[in-house]
Amino acid sequence: MREIPRVILLVETSRAFGRELLYGIARYSRSHGPWAFYKETGGLERSISRLxxxxxxxxxxRxxxxxxxxxxxxxxxxxxxHRREEPPGFPRIVTDGPGVARMAADxxxxxxxRRFAFCGFDDMVWSQQRKRAFRERIAEAGFETLVYEQPTSARNRTWExxxxxxxAWLAALPKPVGLFACNDDRAQHVTEACKTAGVHVPEEVAIIGxxxxxxxxxxxxPPISSVALDTEMAGYHAAxxxxxxxxxxxxxxCDIMVHPxxxxxxxxxxxxxxxxxxVAGAIRFIRQNARHAIRVGDVAEAAALSRRVLEKRFRSLLNRSVxxxxxxxxxxxxxxxLVETDLPIAEIAYRLGFPGVEHIARxxxxxxxxxxxDYRKTHGRRFTVHV
Structure with a gap:
């Protein structure tokens, strides 16, 4: 291999997934290179001979x-x-679809x-994988998932x-409903269709991509909630x-996994x-005070309920304790x-009210x-990491 390796990159940049992969690849190149890149921005058909x-x-x-x-x-x-067809025998970058779906379901x-729905792309294998895993997790919790089925005719799949x-499907769903869209693009489709149907987000349909x-x-x-992926890390490992x-x-x-x-x-x-x-007020209090070392008694006081009554109602509705x-x-x-900042773990412990690093680690x-x-090494962006 020559002194400066030449690498062809055929990864789309119009969406975050492709851009994050490229960030990871570039970061590896800066640390261990340099590399020379050929990144095709036009059609492959026009450039195959040059490549x-x-x-x-x-x-x-991709x-x-x-x-x-x-x-x-x-x-x-x-x-x-990304597609159903894939040549065998090559290392692959693969998204952990079941893990993504379970995180969205949770x-x-x-x-x-207590009511759930899924909207995806019927001809995309990764979308079907996420649908199955989402339905399985919701079924484990004792509920069913209503699934949107696309028109079979390609002519009727144009957005218009x-x-x-x-x-019409969204308008007919029982409300309120939590809806998982296979990706952010599909979640945006659902958001726009809700406007057409006169359905309120998130009051009637809550959407996650x-x-x-x-x-x-x-x-x-409104802006869409989404499952974040460690795509940049996968790009680094691929490089x-x-x-x-x-x-x-x-x-x-072998598979290089992109994890949620x-x-x-x-x-x-x-x-x-x-x-x-x-109970809703108690949950809201917990979320608003997540950066503080609150106790069950603090939550009960905020809800103006006895601890015993709050625990009973909490378990009845959420199947977990306060x-x-x-x-x-x-x-x-x-x-x-850990994922979104480069703060030292000691600083995170301090900001969240833990006595020290050992306590927050346990x-x-x-x-x-x-x-x-290890969580930061596995999933975090490659900041200069402190411990």
């Missing part, structure tokens, strides 16, 4: 058309899986919903023709693997679907700060079965 003559050393690509011609070049190649369950069909594409989520009205392959290392097929990290809550799910006003809810919300807060490990340091 073949460029003298590349490796490829990372299942483009005519990919067989690039694969036939025999270069170290990593595929970003988010809606935690908000007290599909929007009124989706709007996937990818945490800030532009897509914030352009929606690391490609580097070894380009140096003559093993090219055996946390929920970025925006207005589309900022609601509690709980009929008991006292103490378990406090721990769950606090651990979610820790996880978010608290976090008990819920997530992983230390804060």
């Amino acid at each position: 073949k003559n460029w003298g590349a050393d490796g490829i990372i690509m 299942n483009p058309k005519r990919s067989d011609e690039l694969i036939a070049m025999g270069l170290p190649t990593i595929l970003v899986i 988010h809606l369950l935690d908000r007290g919903f 023709r599909e929007q009124p069909l989706l709007a 996937v990818d945490n594409d800030e532009l897509v989520c914030d352009l929606a009205d 690391e693997l490609l580097d070894r392959m380009m140096r003559g290392g093993d090219r055996t097929a 990290t946390h929920i970025v809550t925006r207005q589309s799910t900022d609601i509690l679907a709980i009929d008991d006003a006292d 103490h378990e809810e406090i721990r769950r919300v606090r651990v979610d807060q820790i996880a978010t700060m 608290y976090f490990r008990k819920e997530r079965n992983i230390s804060p340091q």
Whole structure:
């Protein structure tokens, strides 16, 4: 391999998933390179001959058309899986669809919903995988999921023709309902169809998507809650693997997983679907005070209920204790700060009212079965990490 490796990148940049992958790849290149990149912005059909003559050393690509011609070049190649068809025998970047769906389901369950729906793309294998996992998690909780089915005709799947069909389906759903969309683009479709149907978000339909594409989520009205992924980390690991392959290392097929990290809550799910006003007020108090070391007694006092009565009503509605809810919300807060900031863990402990690093580490490990340091290494952006 030459002194400066040449790497072909065929990864879309119009959405956060592709951009985050590229950030991770670029970060690895800065630390271990330099690398030279060929990033195709136009159609592959127009540039296939140039790519073949460029003298590349490796490829990372997202299942483009005519990919067989690039694969036939025999270069170290990593595929970003997106379509149903995939060439066998290559390392792949794959999203943990079941983990994504379970996190979305738990988010809606935690908000007290008892009615659920799913909206995806019927011809996308990853969407179908998320649908199955979401239905399974909701069934475990004792509920069913209503599923939107797209028109079978491609002609009727244009947004102009599909929007009124989706709007009619949304209008007919029992309310209130928690809806999981397969990604942020689909969540935005649902948001717009709700406007057409005169359905209020989040009061009647609470919507959560996937990818945490800030532009897509914030352009929606109201802004969309989303499952965040450690896509940037996956890009870094993919570049690391490609580097070894380009140096003559093993090219055996393996999966680089993109895991869900946390929920970025925006207005589309900022609601509690709980009929008991006292319990809803208690949950609201816990969330508003997640940065403080609150106790069950503090929650009972805020709800103006005895501890015994609050516990009974809490378990009846949410199937968990007040103490378990406090721990769950606090651990979610820790996880978010580990992923989204480069604050030293000692500083996070201080800001959340823990006596020190050892105490917050025990608290976090008990819920997530992983230390804060390892959680950050696995899921966090590559800031300069402090411990």
